[in-house]
Amino acid sequence: MRVGAVTFPGTLDDTDTLRAIAASGAEAVPLWHGDADLRGVDAVVLPGGFSYGDYLRAGAIARFAPVMGEVIDAARGGMPVLGICNGFQVLCEAGLLPGALLRNAGLHFVCKDQWLKVENNTTAWTSRYEPGAEIIIPLKNQDGRFAAPRSTVDELEGEGRVVFRYLGDDPNGSLGAIAGISDKTGRIVGLMPHPEHAIDALTGPSDDGLGMFLSALDSVVAS
Amino acid sequence: MIDTVDNAKNTPDQEQPYRELGLKDDEYARVREILGRRPTDAELAMYSVMWSEHCSYKSSKVHWRHWSANTTPEMQAKMLAGIGENAGVVDIGDGWAVTFKLESHNHPSYVEPYQGAATGVGGIVRDIMAMGARPLAVMDPLRFGAPDHPDTRRVLPGIVAGVGGYGNSLGLPNIGGEVVFDSSYQGNPLVNALCVGAMRAEDLHLAHATGTGNKVILFGARTGLDGIGGVSVLASETFSGDEGGTGRKKLPAVQVGDPFTEKVLIECCLELFREGIVVGIQDLGGAGLSCATSELASAGDGGMVVQLEKVPLRATGMTPAEVLSSESQERMCAVVKPSDVDAFMRVCAKWDVIATEIGEVTDGDNLVITWHGETVVDVPPRTVAHEGPMYSRPIARPADQDALVADGPEKLPRPSTPDELRALVLRMAASPNLASRRWVTEQYDRYVRGGTVLAQPSDSGMIRVDEETGRGVALATDCNGRFVKLDPYTGTQLALAEAYRNVAVSGATPLAVTNCLNFGSPEDPAVMWQFEQAVRGLAEGCKELGIPVTGGNVSFYNQTGTTAILPTPVVGVLGVIDDVRRRIPTGIGAEAGETLLLLGDTRDEFGGSEWAHEVHGHLGGTPPKVDLAREKVLADVLLAGSRDGMVSAAHDLSDGGLAQTLVEACLIGEVGARVFLDQDQDPFVQLFSESAGRVLVAVPRSEELRFTEMCVARGLPVRRTGVVDPESDALELQDIATIPLPELREAWEGTLPALFG
Numbered sequence: 017m018r019v020g021a022v023t024f025p026g027t028l029d030d031t032d033t034l035r036a037i038a039a040s041g042a043e044a045v046p047l048w049h050g051d052a053d054l055r056g057v058d059a060v061v062l063p064g065g066f067s068y069g070d071y072l073r074a075g076a077i078a079r080f081a082p083v084m085g086e087v088i089d090a091a092r093g094g095m096p097v098l099g100i101c102n103g104f105q106v107l108c109e110a111g112l113l114p115g116a117l118l119r120n121a122g123l124h125f126v127c128k129d130q131w132l133k134v135e136n137n138t139t140a141w142t143s144r145y146e147p148g149a150e151i152i153i154p155l156k157n158q159d160g161r162f163a164a165p166r167s168t169v170d171e172l173e174g175e176g177r178v179v180f181r182y183l184g185d186d187p188n189g190s191l192g193a194i195a196g197i198s199d200k201t202g203r204i205v206g207l208m209p210h211p212e213h214a215i216d217a218l219t220g221p222s223d224d225g226l227g228m229f230l231s232a233l234d235s236v237v238a239s
Numbered sequence: 240m241i242d243t244v245d246n247a248k249n250t251p252d253q254e255q256p257y258r259e260l261g262l263k264d265d266e267y268a269r270v271r272e273i274l275g276r277r278p279t280d281a282e283l284a285m286y287s288v289m290w291s292e293h294c295s296y297k298s299s300k301v302h303w304r305h306w307s308a309n310t311t312p313e314m315q316a317k318m319l320a321g322i323g324e325n326a327g328v329v330d331i332g333d334g335w336a337v338t339f340k341l342e343s344h345n346h347p348s349y350v351e352p353y354q355g356a357a358t359g360v361g362g363i364v365r366d367i368m369a370m371g372a373r374p375l376a377v378m379d380p381l382r383f384g385a386p387d388h389p390d391t392r393r394v395l396p397g398i399v400a401g402v403g404g405y406g407n408s409l410g411l412p413n414i415g416g417e418v419v420f421d422s423s424y425q426g427n428p429l430v431n432a433l434c435v436g437a438m439r440a441e442d443l444h445l446a447h448a449t450g451t452g453n454k455v456i457l458f459g460a461r462t463g464l465d466g467i468g469g470v471s472v473l474a475s476e477t478f479s480g481d482e483g484g485t486g487r488k489k490l491p492a493v494q495v496g497d498p499f500t501e502k503v504l505i506e507c508c509l510e511l512f513r514e515g516i517v518v519g520i521q522d523l524g525g526a527g528l529s530c531a532t533s534e535l536a537s538a539g540d541g542g543m544v545v546q547l548e549k550v551p552l553r554a555t556g557m558t559p560a561e562v563l564s565s566e567s568q569e570r571m572c573a574v575v576k577p578s579d580v581d582a583f584m585r586v587c588a589k590w591d592v593i594a595t596e597i598g599e600v601t602d603g604d605n606l607v608i609t610w611h612g613e614t615v616v617d618v619p620p621r622t623v624a625h626e627g628p629m630y631s632r633p634i635a636r637p638a639d640q641d642a643l644v645a646d647g648p649e650k651l652p653r654p655s656t657p658d659e660l661r662a663l664v665l666r667m668a669a670s671p672n673l674a675s676r677r678w679v680t681e682q683y684d685r686y687v688r689g690g691t692v693l694a695q696p697s698d699s700g701m702i703r704v705d706e707e708t709g710r711g712v713a714l715a716t717d718c719n720g721r722f723v724k725l726d727p728y729t730g731t732q733l734a735l736a737e738a739y740r741n742v743a744v745s746g747a748t749p750l751a752v753t754n755c756l757n758f759g760s761p762e763d764p765a766v767m768w769q770f771e772q773a774v775r776g777l778a779e780g781c782k783e784l785g786i787p788v789t790g791g792n793v794s795f796y797n798q799t800g801t802t803a804i805l806p807t808p809v810v811g812v813l814g815v816i817d818d819v820r821r822r823i824p825t826g827i828g829a830e831a832g833e834t835l836l837l838l839g840d841t842r843d844e845f846g847g848s849e850w851a852h853e854v855h856g857h858l859g860g861t862p863p864k865v866d867l868a869r870e871k872v873l874a875d876v877l878l879a880g881s882r883d884g885m886v887s888a889a890h891d892l893s894d895g896g897l898a899q900t901l902v903e904a905c906l907i908g909e910v911g912a913r914v915f916l917d918q919d920q921d922p923f924v925q926l927f928s929e930s931a932g933r934v935l936v937a938v939p940r941s942e943e944l945r946f947t948e949m950c951v952a953r954g955l956p957v958r959r960t961g962v963v964d965p966e967s968d969a970l971e972l973q974d975i976a977t978i979p980l981p982e983l984r985e986a987w988e989g990t991l992p993a994l995f996g
Contacts, residue, residue: 124400125407
């Protein structure tokens, strides 16, 4: 089983993502933004950071990187794709997920341990969680406020595509306290908080994040 | 017209604006004597920046003898590189070397808080890269004016956002630091930045330009007009007719940072190091290319030629003096063998980093810089970089020092009833200097790279260096400027003792020391007295503790009007831990059934205390007694406790005394405790004294006897002072008060959001 993590210039959490993939038992494969090559991986993660400095708009430039053409094609073909934080922003910019991430309501960068509710445990990235599970993983972002037209939010809610929701005080003012969503197939998931920073209670608030990477392996085996 | 060396020879009497550039008459005369002629504009720019207080340490260097005089061979043996290099390097075992350094960016941060703080982080990170290390984490000791002063509301949010904005985008976890308020910093906040990095010991890169024929390559951002500062007086003469032309717009003297470029530069440098194609490397910080070329050449074989017009620019019409002095950020300079230049360029191209060959190492003695074929600089590099002026400034104990010391805290009214003590616990927890720093630290990414084991609000930050073995380092920075004001020698040793203790409290073994000495004007004999006492105190303290000073930074002229800041020698201590899994957390309650033990002696010591400051606005008397031998015993006991699994939590006692330590241990651990004070000592003294050399530890009940016996055997006073109560949601101070944790939390966490949120 090979799971890739893409490095754009300005990607910061690629090391952590590769570590989390390896911890789940898969082979962690570094992917380079400039290479239109997924190196035979079975699933892809777009990690967090500030790709291309987040200049213009978070994720707006990364979406055009050579590797993204391959990611978009593979995603449309059913490959599990996960976007974390900046990776979520890239997936929205690429049109693989609806909505957009705006500047946090409080205008500050926010880094904290965040409780989340797993609202949908049938996606490729959440099958290892119990229905309605409450997990704690780090949140850290400047542009994390999920926004979308009312009709889109209604559709996401109606189709069970809100995958994660913030518990407690909404840390960034997201519509409906939405922390993560999926596409219609449940193969593509994006979320603002960072499961890759919660794979070990030594360096994170819990190991609750590991379930996402294990889920992806299950879904690859199942397909 | 460009001022060439030939022109300078032919026009010996031409007036030069050296005073505007900060050179004194005798310093200018010395430059003329070195060169045997007047300097060119470009040379004048180089000497004036490199001989500034900031770059040359001309007022402080004379006191550095205290470092060498107090470094024993055993201390020296721990250092792979020390004072004089970009940053000190120590051996932490398993083949790992760790480098760390503290630096100030005070004045720019007052003028432009966001960019000043941001570029402070960027600069210290490049210093660490210049040693060949991967930067691992940053910390930021900050000092601000009165919390309720309107200008603090301008300065603090900007500085915090700048530290976060740059560090977060760079991908380095921020694992600690300080936020301190005192009105003496009103017109002069302190922004100190620390970076720690690691490398395999054999990969240490020193900033040396050796090997005739080796190429000098400038890489990273383009060079622009930002951060040129005083050198613009040269430009305005030369270009008086060209104002308003493209690209010649006057830019602010504070540089503007681009963390994205720096992140890419880090990865590019690390790949270059891995390829083994870097002979020497230097970052471009203060004084830009002037500094980098002269330091590289000076530390190497001496000779270097540079074709300055090859430097990629982002403004048109820049003069050679401006190109040399520009402090544009995110640039590095490397020395590379001719056969490796192609490989070097390939790595830079991969990361989209601009790289340009600008010169080469020669077998001559001089640094020669040409501009379109004409020589504009021809100087012995050591005279620029290492042989600047050195002053023995007059030193005099301040006339009012005796009065300050005589005005002790004994006469201040103290609380005595249980109600008064209860109210004081809450008031102190909510005071700006003791309140939770969460509002600040939540704006910093502490998780990135996945190696952070401890971060704020722990006593020290801890980073895992080796994922296989779990070997890691712990870092703490501390300084109570009020203690230093009352007694600079003792106050600085107290700063050292606290940082040392904070590292030990996490389970690590203290190993090395860095510092950032923030003081007023060196031209004030009273300030120089504080400075000399502080340096001597630190050096002699380090000798007693057996840990070397590996480097440091001096920042003078920190004052509001003519009033100097509290003398603030921030001390950073680095410790090593062989396995981060045995780190000791700060919060109590991790294990069922813990006993609280208070280690050390509590005396009636309130001079310079947070209580005197917060409640009475008083500063006078003498600071607490310092006992470094006791600190060593404490560190030994904590290390043994951590190794043998006898300690489940520990928190040092410092600002605010035992009361504050208990409040934090309970709130961080989210658990209540019952505390029994000593019937034979005034409860106020027990709760609020700031006696040094004390730690509160939580030990599992099964280990209580063994741990207590170990303390007794080593002559360390130990007192059973309470129990952790997992069933309770309150801090109970027996016979005084029971304070519910929600009430404590509201006090502790509400202050900074109310002031700055």
